[in-house]
Amino acid sequence: MELPLGEDVIHFLADKFNLLSPGETILKAEKAGEGNMNVVLRITTNFRSVILKQSRPFVHKYPQIPAPFERISVEKAFYDTIAGQTRLASMTPSPLAFDEESQLLALEDLGASSDFTAIYSDSAKITDSEIVRLAEFLFELHSLQVDSFPSNTPMKVLNHAHIFSIPFLETPPINLNSVQPGLEEIAQPFRYDNVLKKAIGVIGNRYLLTGKTLLHGDFYPGSWLKSADGIYIIDTEFAFLGDREFDLGVLIAHLAMAGIEEGKIHLALETYETTELILSLLRNYAGVEILRRLFGVAQLPLMLTLEEKFKLANLAKTMILDA
Structure with a gap:
């Protein structure tokens, strides 16, 4: 499935990812950056913001170019591999949740x-x-x-x-x-x-x-x-x-x-x-x-x-x- 929007965002963050705290509501979803490969959204709630990143079976910027759908699994594996290395982990966003079926990764928002x-x-x-x-x-x-x-x-x-x-x-x-x-x-x-x-x-x-x-x-x-x-x-x-x-x-x-x-x-x-x-x-x-x-x-x-x-x-x- 494609990166969820609207009510589906709430479903993923609240139910599937268990990321929404009591009383936390989504205020907006917007494109985060000009990435070439993947769809990347910034989800802003009344408490914070998180990044949702999803791969498609093609290059996001060039849809005519096929690309491996499972690439976000590799990104998650990278973060898992360096998790115990303080200096490396401090220079990369922290993964918050991952859904392999939809290749959807929730990441710490690094801010401005x-x-x-x-x-x-x-x-x-x-x-x-x-x-x-x-x-x-x-x-x-x-x-x-x-x-x-x-x-x-x-x-x-x-x-x-x-x-x-x-x-x-x-x-x-x-x-x-x-x-x-x-x-x-x-x-x-x-x-x-x-x-x-x-x-x-x-x-x-x-x-x-x-x-x-x-x-x-x-x-x-x-x-x-x-x-x-x-x-x-x-x-x-x-x-x-x-x-x-x-x-x-x-x-x-x-x-x-x-x-x-x-x-x-x-x-x-x-x-x-x-x-x-x-x-x-x-x-x-x-x-x-x-x-x-x-x-x-x-x-x-x-x-x-x-x-x-x-x-x-x-x-x-x-x-x-x-x-």
Whole structure:
């Protein structure tokens, strides 16, 4: 069933979730944020507010793209896995209730907050201390000893297609000139570069393997929230066991696309501080993330000229081929 509204909200919160206190009544239900994957509502009562999040068998923002219905189960499993880790749990919303049949998750409302996508237009929107905190979160997450976690294979396969395959199709599903006139012409040489595409294919095959490290799986500015209390990390439905270099590579890629100066990017790497990193693999994943965001379906609000995007794409190519 779809995310309940009206009287059905009362049924879920009061009867199925047992979340409404005596005398607590629902005042309103409204969209919470601009999420791509799922339906997310803020339910406000006369006492408080909670977040309801539900997956559908397609991508909420792009209904034409099928997506695994069970992905909210993975998000719940992520929160359960880190529940005993005080610092990690303090940077994520607390799960309040979960209904597996409808893939409906009730979460703590983090209050007034905004994601970090503003850094694409103003790199000053992220501070050194915030970069450090993001890197610390990843290091702590990747340091967990996790015996088992859902394979999340359907989501990995979906993500694999949009990271390693679709952006490099010679006939892609998106006309990039509708994003920015002239971008399609910039993308063409990369789409016809068989050496580059073969290297990306190898990296993609590694991504599909099962690793030993719990990853967030989509660690980009849209999954980082800034509030008066600090930084929170959300949207963990992409989580899986894999290469730690993937999460960190995505972080580095987005800092680069936002025009963050090189010294601050090194700050993130220094904060992560582990000799276990395979730096060449880190560069590979970062390079692919840059290219897929420039030429794929999942576009970002990048405030870059065509010349800047071309330069960035060539840097990414170097990171993939020369790492």
